[in-house]
Amino acid sequence: MRLSSTLSLYVGRHFIAAFLMLLSLFMLLVLLFDTVELMRRSASKPHIDFGMVLEMALLKLPYMCQEIFPFAVLFAGMACFWRLTRSNELVVTRGSGVSAWQFLLPPVTIAAMLGIFQITTVNHIASNTLSRFEQLEAAHFQGSRHLLTLSGSSIWLRQSNVKGQSVIHAERVVQNEEDLELNNLVVFMYARSGSFFMRIDAKSARLEDGFWHVGDAWIYEPEKPAVHEEAYLLDTDLTLDKIQDSFAPPETMSFWDLPGFINTLESAGFSALRHRLHWHGLLAAPLLMVAMVLIGAAFTLRHSRRGATTYVIGGGVLTGFALYFFSDVVFALGLSDSIPVTLAAWSPSGVALLLGLTSLLHMEDG
Numbered sequence: 100m101r102l103s104s105t106l107s108l109y110v111g112r113h114f115i116a117a118f119l120m121l122l123s124l125f126m127l128l129v130l131l132f133d134t135v136e137l138m139r140r141s142a143s144k145p146h147i148d149f150g151m152v153l154e155m156a157l158l159k160l161p162y163m164c165q166e167i168f169p170f171a172v173l174f175a176g177m178a179c180f181w182r183l184t185r186s187n188e189l190v191v192t193r194g195s196g197v198s199a200w201q202f203l204l205p206p207v208t209i210a211a212m213l214g215i216f217q218i219t220t221v222n223h224i225a226s227n228t229l230s231r232f233e234q235l236e237a238a239h240f241q242g243s244r245h246l247l248t249l250s251g252s253s254i255w256l257r258q259s260n261v262k263g264q265s266v267i268h269a270e271r272v273v274q275n276e277e278d279l280e281l282n283n284l285v286v287f288m289y290a291r292s293g294s295f296f297m298r299i300d301a302k303s304a305r306l307e308d309g310f311w312h313v314g315d316a317w318i319y320e321p322e323k324p325a326v327h328e329e330a331y332l333l334d335t336d337l338t339l340d341k342i343q344d345s346f347a348p349p350e351t352m353s354f355w356d357l358p359g360f361i362n363t364l365e366s367a368g369f370s371a372l373r374h375r376l377h378w379h380g381l382l383a384a385p386l387l388m389v390a391m392v393l394i395g396a397a398f399t400l401r402h403s404r405r406g407a408t409t410y411v412i413g414g415g416v417l418t419g420f421a422l423y424f425f426s427d428v429v430f431a432l433g434l435s436d437s438i439p440v441t442l443a444a445w446s447p448s449g450v451a452l453l454l455g456l457t458s459l460l461h462m463e464d465g
Contacts (some may be wrong), residue, residue: 393455
């Protein structure tokens, strides 16, 4: 029997209403907790007022929104099907010859569309606002931060030393395991007051413990003749790990920008494993949303006499946390290169989908 468009709209409307209500509730709770946490951190910093705290919490909210998307879909599916089951509407529908797979089609379709909306729109907004949040956090809570920008195979670095700040531009970066070398570089040095006092042009610079070993360097100072040095030691607080960590985190990059940045990162000799893993995880979002609907249906499609509210809520919460924990474990394995990136990114969604399908097949078809 074909599912009527009226019934499809009815079920879909209940699902989307439950999703919007739960997502709004979760976002309100997240905003409250983030605001309280930022107020706690700013208690010892009198220059940070409540307006700045609230701005930072709001900037972080879109990122947290996409993080709680799967849970909102899971609980929306549970709430929608639980209500329709308790009111016997689904019992009557199934009695008329409509199978569970048919009236699951509208929520599943909506969930897949929500997943596409998340990676194409929500992620774009979240990456921009999170980037701004991290800039404010670094400026107001950490006091300083290193900046690093890649353009093709060239690199821009900002670092600190005992004399002040230095800005380094290198046309080429070469990384070989723990060794990092810059080729054809220019260093602009500024005093702590912000005034320029020295420029260094060099063929190469190798990162050592606490300094750059600069070779074939020309040193220019205002109102002084240029000086050539075969070897010059430039103090730095940078390490290879700090440079790696200074790259823009994948969470602050839009889904549309990640592929290009991954190619740039790899062409410069740096590892793009984390960014590639994050990008594949975004691609798997629609599949994860569909899996969440199926898991929610598996808990709530039984008639109320065969279960209880405690069982439904408890089962859904435990399943959600189990999937979250499993995702973190698999992500860590992928980040350590213990398993392939594709497997690490897609296995949580695939496992969740198989669990939901297995439970529904057992319940519906015996």
